[in-house]
Amino acid sequence: MTSADSSTSAGPRLLGPAEVRSLAASLGLRPTKQRGQNFVIDPNTVRRIVRAAELAPAGETVLEIGPGLGSLTLALLAEGHRVTAVEIDPVLAAALPGTVSEFAPGQASALTVVEADAMAVSAEEIGAPDACVANLPYNVSVPVLLHLLAIAPTMRHGLVMVQSEVADRLAAPPGSRTYGVPSAKAAWYAEVRRAGPIGRNVFWPAPNVDSGLVAFSRRPAPETVATREEVFAVIEGAFSQRRKTIRSALARWMPDRARLDAVFKAAGIDPMLRGEMLGIEDFARIAGAAHQGQGATPDQ
Template identity: 85%
Template sequence: MTSADSSTSAGPRLLGPADVRSLAASLGLRPTKQRGQNFVIDPNTVRRIVRAAELDPAGETVLEIGPGLGSLTLALLAEGHRVTAVEIDPLLAAALPATIASYAPAQADRFTVVEADAMAVQAEAIGTPTACVANLPYNVAVPVLLHLLAIAPSLRHGLVMVQSEVADRLAAPPGSRTYGVPSAKAAWYAEVRRAGPIGRNVFWPAPNVDSGLVAFARREPPATSASRQEVFAVIEAAFSQRRKTIRSALARWVPDRPTLDAVLAAAGVDPGLRGEMLGIADFAALAGARHDLRG
């Protein structure tokens, strides 16, 4: 019998509305907007998220950010996966092992909690997870996701829940209305797509915004002589003045106009285009051309 088979036969129990409120009450916890705490109270929703993540049935090591009271954690354990959860709230981080031991005793040895800020956590603290499945704190979702992709090359794929508008921006292709810095930077690491909406009534407390699922699959970044930091600097410059042509928007990035024209020509980028029309390969080419011209 595989680990997935044994986990299914032994539980775990998932958290419903009464469980979530009871756990919160036992901790004297009131969800705060400051930490983006909106707890999922619907077992069907966490099951749906785990299915949509398309994890390997043989079991993966999953990185979860902001596990809260453990709703999604239990659903991941139920499918035979190992979970490393990063939780910034010391109260929640301390309580999670007992919750897992109570609701999923047969899977407790496959759960690890790391008390840390996900925007600052380092690779040695999280090991080598192969997937990320998380309900990201909405106020810091983009920097958290980009930080994780940067420090954990072992992350092959994942599914995260974010604010619906953020999901649109992360998955937007060049030329679309919502395409911008988050879209281009995420595209450096992975192919990103929308993976469905999430209703407000599955949370406690219910948020004032709609939510959406974003799936990503890692790929190799475009070939370039420039570093990731150099490519990201071009992206930020290109979108600093959205209505201007790329030649005008990059004037601060390369103040010398003849040099900028040479960079644009070497990268094969039309100087009359706007930044939102360029894909990640174009930004990589621009950064590489400037890098090469500098010698």
């Protein structure tokens, strides 16, 4: 038994600082900032993340993005969950099954590794996960999360670790200082909330930013005749000039002011509001009114 989890005499062993560094050395790996590689070296932290994810006791199929050396992967497997791990680094992807076989031999069959870029991974590659639990690469965390929510409708809930400021933006409600494009787009898919902070000293190497947990629970998209792409175009336009009214901010989206005013009237939206005051249902009504011909076809 290693020092990583000496309190556990049966079942999977988790990775501590010595094990993480030993695995990295055996692979000739030096964490790169380009791929956002900061490996969790504290077993208690990964246990906390799994508990906070509130996964079903009977076990779920969990999508993990960027498993790295396997710290969180082992914690998920230890609780009886099946893990589909998406890893872009070919060295890490190839090594993960061996690590699981060594530290959690009884759970090795519950792991599926997909070597792919999470920004472009397909629905066919990830199957039908029930949940997502991941330490997302911080430099692409928002587009990765939105991509996964779009391609995996079976993913009912999840918990992801991101940069603290990004966590604030994802969970921000309308009217708050941090509410913006990530908040509104995430709200299309799910209810999102902050689920706690994560200290810097649980990582190797320690990042120069604070981290936070974000929990989400999927909900039905707003009822609208517009497509998701049309709604997202409205959101992007509304925040392109944050300090302006929604009427001014959407002038490029729909240059004909008379038709734009007709859209606002049909949607029941005050054009003098700023975009930061509108919720996802409001953006969906604007896009729906435009889609139904209340205004001109949006100029995108």
